[in-house]
Amino acid sequence: GAVVSQHPSWVICKSGTSVKIECRSLDFQATTMFWYRQFPKQSLMLMATSNEGSKATYEQGVEKDKFLINHASLTLSTLTVTSAHPEDSSFYICSLRRGSGEQYFGPGTRLTVT
Amino acid sequence: GNSVTQMEGPVTLSEEAFLTINCTYTATGYPSLFWYVQYPGEGLQLLLKATKADDKGSNKGFEATYRKETTSFHLEKGSVQVSDSAVYFCALPNNTDKLIFGTGTRLQVFP
Numbered sequence: 648g649a650v651v652s653q654h655p656s657w658v659i660c661k662s663g664t665s666v667k668i669e670c671r672s673l674d675f676q677a678t679t680m681f682w683y684r685q686f687p688k689q690s691l692m693l694m695a696t697s698n699e700g701s702k703a704t705y706e707q708g709v710e711k712d713k714f715l716i717n718h719a720s721l722t723l724s725t726l727t728v729t730s731a732h733p734e735d736s737s738f739y740i741c742s743l744r745r746g747s748g749e750q751y752f753g754p755g756t757r758l759t760v761t
Numbered sequence: 762g763n764s765v766t767q768m769e770g771p772v773t774l775s776e777e778a779f780l781t782i783n784c785t786y787t788a789t790g791y792p793s794l795f796w797y798v799q800y801p802g803e804g805l806q807l808l809l810k811a812t813k814a815d816d817k818g819s820n821k822g823f824e825a826t827y828r829k830e831t832t833s834f835h836l837e838k839g840s841v842q843v844s845d846s847a848v849y850f851c852a853l854p855n856n857t858d859k860l861i862f863g864t865g866t867r868l869q870v871f872p
Contacts, residue, residue: 693859742805753804
């Protein structure tokens, strides 16, 4: 399988500030990466598809100006939560697609906005 | 579009008990099917997969068989351990290769 890392693993920020989360593919060049959010005891919700060298594709209901995604290289995608609010507190997980539809996930980033 | 339904949890078992977590799917064609596991505080890990009908995926003592007659991909393990306590997600890709997840089933194994 592919190895995916995320940084930071845990972040606390104040309301109104912005937070950047990095997702790195350590052993695979990924043209497509995905960003999910997960609320406690719930399933994953796909936020957007990150495409290397082009604009991300956002799912319906996800604000693209609030959740900025940059996929600048084949091994790095970043998610920036702008002007964070307490309701943005969640577990953010990235993944990359490899092979016959399977995805490999990062360990997740827990964001707490106070 | 494609969809997946899995049994609600939590599933509570004693160590060494037999585990079944049901998963049924609706799909166009025969997409690959996956089981992912999420341990507390962590991201998802691919547990096993099956790429075509009648395939059996297996890993770490877990098994699941891709059954097109019953459109099912039930997860089984003959003897669970406390370390298997986690949330298990059944998943399949939709027609744009995005993964569709079930709601997740929490498994709690007690000694």
